[in-house]
Amino acid sequence: MIAFTNPRVQETSAWFFARPGDMLVAIWDAVSGAYAAFFRGAIYNYLQDDFITALRPLTETLRFATPLIAAGLGVALAFRVGMFNIGGRGQMLMAAAAAGWVGFALDLPWGVHLIVALLAGLVAGSLWAGIAGFLKARTGAHEVIVTIMLNYVAFYLVTWMLRTPGLLQAPGSNNPRTPAIEETAQFPRILAWLNPSFNLHLGFVFAILSVVLVWWILSRSSLGFQFRAVGENPNAARVAGINVKSMYVYAMLISGALIALAGVSQVLGDARTGFSSGIDAGIGFDAITVALLGRSTPWGVLAAGILFGAFKAGGFSMQAAQGVPIDIVLVVQSLIVLFIAAPPLVRAIFRLPAPGSAPKKTKQNVTKEVAAK
Template sequence: MSDATVPAAPVAPGSGEGRKDGSERWNQTLRDITGGSAMISVLAVLVALVVGAILIAFTNERVQETAGYFFSRPTDLLQAVWDSVAGAYSALFQGAIYNFRASSFLTAIRPLTETLTFATPLIAAGLGVGLAFRVGMFNIGGRGQMLIAAGAAGWVAFAVELPAGIHLIVAVLAGLLGGAIWGGIVGLLKARTGAHEVIVTIMLNFVALYLIQFLLRTPGALQAPGSNNPKTPAMAATAVFPDLFGPRYNLHAGFLTVIAATIFVWWLLSRSNLGFQFRAVGQNPGAARVAGINVKNVYFYAMAISGALVGLAGVNQVLGTLTTGFSSGIDAGIGFDAITVALLGRSKPWGIFAAGILFGAFKAGGFAMQAAEGVPIDIVVVVQALIVLFIAAPPLVRAMFHLPTPGTTKKPRIRKTNEVVAK
């Protein structure tokens, strides 16, 4: 008696097994898309808006009034909730994207230009923070880097006389250099002494703040001549970004600089040798060191470029539509908002660009929502904080929407088969 081995029959093209393999590949691709980081970011925004709607309803006086007689007329409460939420988000949209009540198209699109104006420094600073994230570093020194860049660009803008065009370019370069130096200090200390970048950047934030405040109170430095206020003179007209669509809109050519910065960061991370080193160090510094990458130099270069990008946000604040001088509050909290933008954008250049526009819409529409519906502007801040919360907890979002984890496959079903033995 001998055992006979039966070879497996080849799978013919178009057979059921071939279709099964193709179906499994498609299902795997679909699972990766639905459970991927981009989908998590979108769902995090949606969940935050839902929670924001609940807060809007709870803080509405009409909703509170109708809740008192809910059991006698429940529809009044439901209608009040709908009116409050729909009115608030409608005002948010009209204040950030398109105003349907405007008399002309040119007036109706003004909210969109305001959104892009608010988004301009957020995108620039977000790119800097996101670049540091890709190298495994946490740049929390956006405020200091913005202030130093604003001080350098502002001084060139009002104290140096240059021809039009050249003056603006030199002022922008001065601001980028200031931000790069302030960020490079962090990278240098981390590379040479092992100092933690979070502690160093926080300390440098205070150094930059008090340094700028001192210069704003020092005649001959940043303080306006003949003034006792801690404020600079007005920027020269030759050093201010020109308006993109005329004086009726606040959007200026600084928005074009952040588009160029986004393209640069994309190229740097995806197409350059230095970007490959950045990504390698961010994934595993030890393995990168073994592969021959100078990790210390990477830390320095990354923080210098990150500081320059964040400094571009300060440059846009000073050389934008601002012509009356600036004070130490020029950073406007953008350095910290940039962390949220970088997280929402998953530290990817075009993701950060989209996240910056979203947060610019929140800023532009939040004021309109408060003015039109009386909704506290703090609701927008809460929504932004909730976005960070959900972004930082992807398993929570996946559990809420029953999303798969990307890269995983379903366990194959175990089928009972009869073992055929040829005797």
């Protein structure tokens, strides 16, 4: 894709049969230059003069990965309970609105202000997701439909609040944007003592702690055992005495809180000067891909989130240095989902056995004469 979108490759392809070497050289220059720019933008910029400054791309990758890890954990937890939480956008928006309002409207001491803003965002996102869990438990409403509809409700609700003075709109402004977040409510930059240009903030630490928390819930707690049992077979879990309806509600509440952490991280960590209705930045949907790539496991989500954070950080560098369209990153993310979905689809079409399953025994035709012997 990098080669096909490169202007020099397209130009040399016109005389490929006359001088094929020109096109091959152009392809090499395009691809190698793009990957070098990606490395410099996502991992280590070897063109910098000192080692610390050269590490800034890695910190940017981790910063972009922070909300993806948190939101991916929320989607993955819902997957493990057999639910598809596609309402990440709405949950992030509600969390951002609550945390942002506390961040600029309240005057609290340092430390207390940050905790209150964080808790407000987590509660708002958790309750917004809990609506879908409650409706599924009480009425059987499908969580996919409910969460999609709640995305629209949250978007238009936050848009209205951003256009209403006294709610989220900055005083004296006609733009649908909030005031700047108070410094006492902002996530501090955890590596600023090394280099003031490092933007990695405390939200990354919370994301790592969330990975450990979700791992402990799913692997070491009785609640996690019930989650996994309901996800494997809700009917069998119900026979075993597990309250399946309660598990649906609990799972969506925790899932919403994890996705809300992504929204809070965006507001208190990155959008310090204020935010608009686009604060979710598509992370709610990217989290679905992260959860799928991570196989709905906490450590897998961590690795997938860092990979997608590198895509975001390196993609901008490729576009700036080599002119590679940033849309290629979106195409790669889409292909990842396609490749993840392809194996079960191919097995279903061609009726192939799943990996690790016992082979089917072939039925032998035994004649009466052989059976008599």
